[in-house]
Amino acid sequence: MKTIKLVLENVSYVYNPGTIYETVGITDADLSFESEKSYAVIGHTGSGKSTLLQLMNGLLSPAKGRVLLDGEDVHAKKYKIKKLRSSVGLVFQYPEYQLFEETVIKDVCFGPKNLGYTPEECLELAKEALRLVGIEEDKFDQNPFNLSGGQKRRVAIAGVLAMNPGILVLDEPAAGLDPEGKEQILSLLKTLRETKKMGIVMVSHNMDDASGADEVIVLDKGSIALKGSAREVFKEYERLAGLGLDVPFAMRMTRLLRSRGIDLPDCFDNEELSKALLKIYKR
Amino acid sequence: MDLIKAEDISYSFKEYDEEGNVTGARTAVDHLSITVPAGTFLAVLGRNGSGKSTFAKHLNALLIPQEGTVYVDGIDTSKAKDMLLIRRNVGMVFQNPDNQIVSTVIEEDVAFGPENLGVPHGELEDRVYSSLEKVGMSEYASNSPTKLSGGQKQRIAIAGVLAMKPKAVVFDEATAMLDPKGRREVMAALKKLHEEGITIIHITHHMEEASEAERVIIINDGKVVMDGTPQEVFGNHAEAEKYGLRAPNAVLLRDMLKDGGMRLGEHIALDEKELAMQIASHLRGGEDD
Amino acid sequence: MIRNITLGQYYPAKSRIHALDPRVKLFATFIFLISLFVNDSFTGYIFIIACFGMVIRVSRVPLGYMIRGLKGIIFIMCFSVIINIFITEGQVLLSFWIFKITLEGLIRAAYFAIRLILLILGSSLMTYTTTPNSLTDGLEKSLGFLTYLRVPVHDFATMIGIALRFIPVLSEEADRIIKAQEARGADFTQGNLMKRVKGMIPLIIPLLISAFRRAEDLALALDARCYNKEKWRTKLHPLKYSRADVAAYILLLLYLGTVIASKYAFEYMGFV
Incomplete structure (x- = not known):
């Protein structure tokens, strides 16, 4: 996999500028994303998350500021946008709704084919991607519409993985799945990062899922409200609550217990919290 | 009184090959029996494909069981002449907010059900506006539904069901496509209906939502495999996990503490407030609450 | 995309025309035609x-807005005007190669253009001043007599209503699918016609599947x-005629x- 770095430099985007429908998409975003790292983007519907994702993939071009892939401006005249599309893979919400081919394998080949790979290379890439997402070979020639919901979702993700991106961006990849389906997707993302050194950028509404990321980015009304390690960001309980956002369960518990007079350090997940509590208990 | 009574019902879907020949059948509901007393808040859990939705569609005669009988308020759902009565009594809110709003104007959408039932004019208006009021959407009455958020659209759908004055409302994964804010909005509306005495059947993947119910059932392979209070069902989460479920975080933390030797009371706290209270009183005073 | 079409889209304003019963407006369009x-x-x-x-004045729909709506049909209009100019026999004004322009041809083309423009402006004025919803109500009520001929008028009205409701939903969905496929490297703007038509498949198939899924959900x-x-159906806002509506019918x-009358009067007096 290629190691890449995507930088958003002071990027702004406005929808329908100059009309009565003018709305802010993103304002002055300074962000940087790298392979091998994981990022969680949180914020309400309408906070600018989907604008941000589309800017990262070149589907929108910024009104102000630059998007740089390994130092190159992706909206410069000579730049081939397909280079960005293949480096930064974007998986939309409910990606299974974009499936269209007669067979699973053909659908996954669509991306690499568009990038100009030979049919043999496409097939190789597609097989590798399907293997990664855990779709077995006997399903390759099946009609994707006959698969289960969770399988369809994974085939759609494979469709983007087959383009061999260095960073994978996903908009709520677990939305609407049952707990098992959700776990499968989350563990897939973990594998991609650990074994394939892929950068993972995930929009999530679930703070417990977001807390696993190296960096958490909180958006509000198009601006970056908070940014930092999960520990740093989720410490700002009041600030997040003001934005109508939550913190992970263990941190909520920690706060509640402190307010009941129990002296606890900042606990981030159930394991930390139970250890701290048991320490107090045994004292 | 039992509002809903399913007696040994089964339903299977035919499977077809590419040419459209029947190749087999997939059983979705398999000899399932359950009774739901009037006024209950029941949560239905189970993995995708477990048959929950197929079961739900039997509750208002959208599907008629191939074997067994479903009674709604004492009426057999297979009797076609009573179908409208059954559907009026058991309303349904579906998963996709967009695919259940039929009109380009919100108030007219809410009126759709009672219009179909021939509710006379003065009462019709009362029902529409009081239903919108109940879900907090009055100010949008004459707007188009297009610009609404998912949570708002679902509240419109709930108002549309309420305007039929139902005895029960089935929420068929009605929160699955919503963000946390939308989910909270729908749950608030749902609880309000329950307080008014309407029977609630809530199908969901969110354990936190299910823990607010009075009774939880788990469906697996078309059968009811667990049935009890949320404490009973989630307290036995090793069993629940076999059916693809995960216990709420509070239950998991409680187990970790118990495994570590902390002796918490018998009561199983389902949310953080309850659990924090339990732990705090235990750590400070040593007394089990 | 579908959203950019302004012709026939409701123009919100408070005017006497907006306030008329949709049945009157349907009748008016018919009379105008x-x-x-x-x-x-x-004359x-x-x-x-x-x-x-x-009527346009009273409706408060800006004339400029209405004329802009004509843009979409300019091509058809020019085409038919030109055909009319060249195929009409009569007094030759100008001729070159195999073409000749006649006086009658010019007059006919001019009449034709005026007729077409008025026809389109007239019917679009109805849709500019009537919400889709009340238009459907008006149609349902006006065509209600067809029910006696076993035409399912109400079903048709419901279908039209639902179609109107889902136009913005599906156009948003189309936008989303286009973006998702573009993210997979698809390019909907390049290549010759054949290639572009083929290139639409990744958009059209998911859109169709989604439409079917929605239709299924909606049926439930x-x-x-x-x-x-049953015939007992009631309406939240039943259509009721007011005095203005009666006056409009008389006018x-x-x-x-x-x-x-003027047509026959002119003929009688020898004008045409």
Whole structure:
């Protein structure tokens, strides 16, 4: 996999500028994303998350500021946008709704084919991607519409993985799945990062899922409200609550217990919290 | 009184090959029996494909069981002449907010059900506006539904069901496509209906939502495999996990503490407030609450 | 995309025309069309345009807005005007190669253009001043008599209503699918016609599948909300005629009477 770095430099985007429908998409975003790292983007519907994702993939071009892939401006005249599309893979919400081919394998080949790979290379890439997402070979020639919901979702993700991106961006990849389906997707993302050194950028509404990321980015009304390690960001309980956002369960518990007079350090997940509590208990 | 009574019902879907020949059948509901007393808040859990939705569609005669009988308020759902009565009594809110709003104007959408039932004019208006009021959407009455958020659209759908004055409302994964804010909005509306005495059947993947119910059932392979209070069902989460479920975080933390030797009371706290209270009183005073 | 079409889209304003019963407006459009086809004199057109102009004034829909809506049909209009100019026999004004332009041809083309423009402006004025919803109600009520001929008028009205409701939903969905496929490297703007048509498959198939899925969901939702064939159905806002509506009907009949009478009067007096 290629190691890449995507930088958003002071990027702004406005929808329908100059009309009565003018709305802010993103304002002055300074962000940087790298392979091998994981990022969680949180914020309400309408906070600018989907604008941000589309800017990262070149589907929108910024009104102000630059998007740089390994130092190159992706909206410069000579730049081939397909280079960005293949480096930064974007998986939309409910990606299974974009499936269209007669067979699973053909659908996954669509991306690499568009990038100009030979049919043999496409097939190789597609097989590798399907293997990664855990779709077995006997399903390759099946009609994707006959698969289960969770399988369809994974085939759609494979469709983007087959383009061999260095960073994978996903908009709520677990939305609407049952707990098992959700776990499968989350563990897939973990594998991609650990074994394939892929950068993972995930929009999530679930703070417990977001807390696993190296960096958490909180958006509000198009601006970056908070940014930092999960520990740093989720410490700002009041600030997040003001934005109508939550913190992970263990941190909520920690706060509640402190307010009941129990002296606890900042606990981030159930394991930390139970250890701290048991320490107090045994004292 | 039992509002809903399913007696040994089964339903299977035919499977077809590419040419459209029947190749087999997939059983979705398999000899399932359950009774739901009037006024209950029941949560239905189970993995995708477990048959929950197929079961739900039997509750208002959208599907008629191939074997067994479903009674709604004492009426057999297979009797076609009573179908409208059954559907009026058991309303349904579906998963996709967009695919259940039929009109380009919100108030007219809410009126759709009672219009179909021939509710006379003065009462019709009362029902529409009081239903919108109940879900907090009055100010949008004459707007188009297009610009609404998912949570708002679902509240419109709930108002549309309420305007039929139902005895029960089935929420068929009605929160699955919503963000946390939308989910909270729908749950608030749902609880309000329950307080008014309407029977609630809530199908969901969110354990936190299910823990607010009075009774939880788990469906697996078309059968009811667990049935009890949320404490009973989630307290036995090793069993629940076999059916693809995960216990709420509070239950998991409680187990970790118990495994570590902390002796918490018998009561199983389902949310953080309850659990924090339990732990705090235990750590400070040593007394089990 | 579909959203950019302004022709026929409701223009929200408070005017006497907006407030009329949709049945009156449907009738008015019908009368207007008849008058266009009955009339064949220049003076008649002046009368028609004057009346129509007044109605536009009263409707408070800006004329510029209406004319902009005509953009979409310019091509068809030019095409038919040119055909009319060249195929009409008569007094030759100009000729080159195998083409000749006749006086009659010019007059006919001019009449044709005026007729077409008025026809489109007239019917679009109805949709500019009537919400899709009340238009469907008006149609359902006006065509209600067809129920006795076993035409499922209410079902059709429901279908139209649902179609209107889902136009923005599906156009948003189309946008989303286009973006998702572009993210997979698809390019909907390059290549020759054949290639572009083929390139649309990744958009059209998911869109169709989504439409079917929605239709299925919707069918269930209609059933769950007691949609039925009985005649007892009531309406939240039943259509009711007001005095203005009656006045409008009278004016419309007077208008049509004038157009027809003047046609015969001119013929009698020897004008054409």
